[in-house]
Amino acid sequence: MNIYNIEHRNHRHIFLYFIVLAAVFSCLVIGCGNRKAETSEYYIYYLNQDNTGLELVGYEPETEADDTEGLIEEFLALIDEGTDRVEYQKLYPEKVELDRYEYSENRLNLYFNAYYSQMDVVQEALCREAIVETMLQITGITGVSFFVDNEPLCDANGSVVGVMTLDSFVDNPGEELNDIQVADLTLYFASLDGTSLVSETQHVHYYSSNISAEKLVMEQLLKGPVSDNAQSAIPDNTGLIGVSVLDGACMVNLDENFLSQNYDIQEEVVIYSIVNSLSELSTVDTVQIAVNGENNIVYRQDLSLQEFYTADSDLVTQEVEEVDVDQEEQSEKEGLLDTGK
Numbered sequence: 001m002n003i004y005n006i007e008h009r010n011h012r013h014i015f016l017y018f019i020v021l022a023a024v025f026s027c028l029v030i031g032c033g034n035r036k037a038e039t040s041e042y043y044i045y046y047l048n049q050d051n052t053g054l055e056l057v058g059y060e061p062e063t064e065a066d067d068t069e070g071l072i073e074e075f076l077a078l079i080d081e082g083t084d085r086v087e088y089q090k091l092y093p094e095k096v097e098l099d100r101y102e103y104s105e106n107r108l109n110l111y112f113n114a115y116y117s118q119m120d121v122v123q124e125a126l127c128r129e130a131i132v133e134t135m136l137q138i139t140g141i142t143g144v145s146f147f148v149d150n151e152p153l154c155d156a157n158g159s160v161v162g163v164m165t166l167d168s169f170v171d172n173p174g175e176e177l178n179d180i181q182v183a184d185l186t187l188y189f190a191s192l193d194g195t196s197l198v199s200e201t202q203h204v205h206y207y208s209s210n211i212s213a214e215k216l217v218m219e220q221l222l223k224g225p226v227s228d229n230a231q232s233a234i235p236d237n238t239g240l241i242g243v244s245v246l247d248g249a250c251m252v253n254l255d256e257n258f259l260s261q262n263y264d265i266q267e268e269v270v271i272y273s274i275v276n277s278l279s280e281l282s283t284v285d286t287v288q289i290a291v292n293g294e295n296n297i298v299y300r301q302d303l304s305l306q307e308f309y310t311a312d313s314d315l316v317t318q319e320v321e322e323v324d325v326d327q328e329e330q331s332e333k334e335g336l337l338d339t340g341k
Helices: 012-022 068-083 112-118 119-136 213-223 266-281 327-334
Strands: 002-005 042-047 055-061 097-106 105-114 144-149 181-190 199-205 238-247 248-252 286-291 316-319 323-326
Touching: 012 055, 042 068, 042 119, 055 119, 068 097, 068 119, 105 119, 112 144, 112 316, 119 144, 119 238, 119 286, 181 266, 181 286, 181 323, 213 248, 213 266, 248 266, 266 286
Parallel strands: 105 144, 199 316, 199 323, 248 286
Antiparallel strands: 002 097, 042 055, 097 105, 181 199, 238 248
């Protein structure tokens, strides 16, 4: 087992990094789906300017492909250094430091200092995904584990995260776009009097395989119900910035229009329209909502967005008939065509 102290990383990798970035003419801005537009053997992941998604840049390393430990050191140096390009951000704040790594038996263990646990939930989730996706490109690494102050990293529910692999993420890159997909979604909308939830089962026909189930749920919620017996609980013109799920905890990031008030709909109905709908997915146990990446907000009077919410079936008073929805036709009618990119 080899232990690498980040303070002694090879500075020529840093020099190479800036040369390579200067030669890169374009890069792809992505959400949590990590869709790649340029062709390169390797990619390095960074945060976008708003801390709401990931950016990736094609990268050709100096180290040979069969030198696993050399690539580990080179990639970790790049991640720790960050980038000087204005459209990208370093994955974690300056106070967060990677103290060392351990590599043994195809497992990469990363040891961060205590400041890692002070990152907000959205940034930490994106940071973790970016690091895992970056490092798993290296031949010989099949899993990545995180430690904070020498203790195993725990998720928002207090459970140990454990070893992360590519299967830890819900995106589905590589499939053909524009194939017709079908999903059965149970969505929860506000009742007509705004005091309870109405469930609607939608058979959604959509045209992009490169979209997570969580994003599909949120897109359909924002478009509103098909039935005349329900209304959208989420304020009009609310935009979805991003949605991701790790370890059963789903983080939904909405724009400022979410804070628009419609007092005809009770605040619990608004929150649990999102929570109950996402909780119907097998990947989701709890839901946290952020506004422009911030969750230090109390929604209306009582509901803190810092909380991770679980589904509440007591708010559901009725079900409506099952309906078929063509996502593309529905989006075109509303001028909201989303290809899932």
